[in-house]
Amino acid sequence: MIKTDEEKASILILYTGGTIGMVQRPVTRTLAPVKFDQIKEEVPELNKFNYNIKTITFTPALDSSNVTPAVWVKIAKTIEKNYNQFDGFVVLHGTDTMAYTASALSYMFENLDKPIILTGSQLPIGTLRTDGKENLITSVEIAAAKENGKSLVPEVCVYFDFKLYRGNRTVKRDADQFSAFHSVNYPELAVAGVDIRFRKEFIHYPENKGILNVKTNFDDHVVILKIFPGINQKVFNSILCLPELKGIVLETFGAGNVPTTRWLINCVKKAIKNNIVILNVTQCQGGRVSMGQYETSLELLKAGVVSGKDLTTEAAITKLMFLLGQGLSSEQIKFYLNKNLRGEITE
Ligand code: ASP
Numbered sequence: 413m414i415k416t417d418e419e420k421a422s423i424l425i426l427y428t429g430g431t432i433g434m435v436q437r438p439v440t441r442t443l444a445p446v447k448f449d450q451i452k453e454e455v456p457e458l459n460k461f462n463y464n465i466k467t468i469t470f471t472p473a474l475d476s477s478n479v480t481p482a483v484w485v486k487i488a489k490t491i492e493k494n495y496n497q498f499d500g501f502v503v504l505h506g507t508d509t510m511a512y513t514a515s516a517l518s519y520m521f522e523n524l525d526k527p528i529i530l531t532g533s534q535l536p537i538g539t540l541r542t543d544g545k546e547n548l549i550t551s552v553e554i555a556a557a558k559e560n561g562k563s564l565v566p567e568v569c570v571y572f573d574f575k576l577y578r579g580n581r582t583v584k585r586d587a588d589q590f591s592a593f594h595s596v597n598y599p600e601l602a603v604a605g606v607d608i609r610f611r612k613e614f615i616h617y618p619e620n621k622g623i624l625n626v627k628t629n630f631d632d633h634v635v636i637l638k639i640f641p642g643i644n645q646k647v648f649n650s651i652l653c654l655p656e657l658k659g660i661v662l663e664t665f666g667a668g669n670v671p672t673t674r675w676l677i678n679c680v681k682k683a684i685k686n687n688i689v690i691l692n693v694t695q696c697q698g699g700r701v702s703m704g705q706y707e708t709s710l711e712l713l714k715a716g717v718v719s720g721k722d723l724t725t726e727a728a729i730t731k732l733m734f735l736l737g738q739g740l741s742s743e744q745i746k747f748y749l750n751k752n753l754r755g756e757i758t759e
Contacts, residue, residue, distance in 0.1 A: 421556035422464040424498040425451060425548075426490055428483065429474035430506030430532040432544040443536070445473035451504075454537050457549055463556055466498075476506025476513070476532075481630040481733065484516040491521075491528060492626045500527040500555025500563060504548070507532045507584055507592050510570060514579025515730040516630070518568040518754040523622035525566045527555045530579060532572075534590055543590045547572060550604050557608070564610050565601055566618065567755070576602035578614075580727040580756035583697070596698035597722040597758065616755050629737035631658060636729055638663040638695065645675050652683040659689040659732040659745075662717070663725060668692045668701035669708035677711045684716045687742050691749055693720035693728045700758070718749045720757075727756045 427433060429445040437444055451467050452458050458465055468490060474483065491501050505513055514530050521528070531551040533544030551571045557564040568579040573591040581598040585591075602610045633656050637648075652660070660683070664670050684690060692701050692712060700722035703713035713719075720728050731753070735745045752759050 420462055420464055421499045421558070422466070422497060423500050423502060423552050423555050424491070424494050425465060425467045425502045425504065425552070426487060427451060427467065427469045427473065427504045428476075428479070428487065428506075429470065429472075430476055430504060430510075431535065432504050432531075432533040432537050432548070433473060434475075434536045435538065445475055451548075455545055455548055457545065458552065461552065461556070463552070465552065474506070476509040479506070479509050479513060481516070481632060484513055484520065484630070485628045487513070488517060488520045488626050488628060492624070495526070495624055498526070499558070501529065502548070502551045502555050503528065503530045505530050505532050507534065507572075511579070511582040511584055511593070511724065511726040512730055514568055514570050514582060515724075515727040515756065516734065518580040518756065519731060519734040520627050521568065522625040522627065523618060524568070524624065525618055525621060526563050527557075527565045528568045529555050529565075529576075530568070530570050534588070534592055543573065546574075550574070550608065554602065554608060557610070562617075564612075565615055567601070567616055569601060574604045575600045576604070578755055580730075580754055581724065583724050583726060585697075594697075597700070597724075598755070627734070627738065629739075630730075630733040631736035632733060633658040634660065634729060634732050634736065636661045636663060636725060639665060639670050641671075643671070643676075648676065649679050652679045652688070657683075657688055658736050659691070661691050661693055661720070661725060661728045661732060663695045664692055664701070664709070664712075665695060667699065667705050667709065668694060668703045668712065668719065669706050670712060672708055672711065677715060680712065680717065681715045689732065689736075689742055689745050689749070690717045691720045691723075691728055691732055692717050693723050693725055698722075716746075718746050720749070722758050723756060731756065
């Protein structure tokens with residue numbers, strides 16, 4: 413049954429770890445995650461919402477540097493199990509790899525029609541100047557927001573520092589500032605000020621309501637390889653010839669360019685002949701790969717390298733791992749890499 417906008421929303425908060433729930437260890441003075449069971453005690457403001465809020469804490473709570481595909485799957489399965497009982501989901505997660513998790517989750521959920529909002533903070537929630545409270549409170553509000561009985565943002569998103577982003581378009585851009593994330597190639601989905609302004613023209617609303625389908629297979633036989641001036645032939649070759657390697661995200665210069673030196677193109681050709689999928693993304697913060705625009709990318713195009721267009725590296729590597737995990741042929745993988753699956757790429 414569809415609830416009216418006024419009925420009490422139910423929100424599930426998953427705490428996976430991250431700075432938001434960290435404390436300083438006494439001797440080393442390093443920040444480490446703690447069991448953050450009492451989210452509602454730490455943030456009594458949550459009780460002021462007229463919502464049913466339930467919390468699930470992952471054990472162990474992780475610094476997101478320790479998040480693996482197994483954790484993506486755990487998050488996805490927990491949401492899937494609780495999907496019908498809740499109107500929206502908030503995932504508290506470390507900021508370091510939040511963009512990877514958000515991207516991975518976006519591919520995993522087919523026919524998503526409820527919000528999954530990832531958030532965290534730069535300062536622990538117990539500290540005076542924490543950004544965690546605002547991030548959490550507004551994420552909960554966004555997860556509950558509806559219009560005509562339907563979620564206002566039925567997407568996997570990242571909410572941080574007053575802005576809501578499509579998750580698979582985000583990049584962590586700053587280790588210190590509260591505005592830790594940006595999304596250069598896609599506009600914000602909402603901006604929180606006195607009101608939360610939803611920018612519906614940029615939000616994806618499913619046209620046909622299909623049945624939720626959660627896919628949980630990832631293949632980790634992949635690598636991200638960043639091109640730099642002076643890259644060594646032997647090192648480059650040995651990476652491309654790694655046994656069991658199935659996919660490479662090649663971070664190239666500008667619009668998808670690499671040195672035209674013969675050995676580099678020959679290595680790339682050899683790898684493609686060995687059925688390795690190579691996806692070209694730019695090292696730039698914004699813009700897109702356009703192979704063939706310069707002489708320095710034409711040979712990649714001819715060799716069969718796939719254009720990552722305006723994918724972020726985070727969205728690219730997780731998409732590659734996801735597609736490789738689906739048991740597709742390399743031709744199908746190349747086809748879908750270029751296709752817009754969840755709003756991650758501008759075709
Ligand atoms: N190292 C932390 C993490 O990613 C950083 C943070 O949460 O801001 O878990």
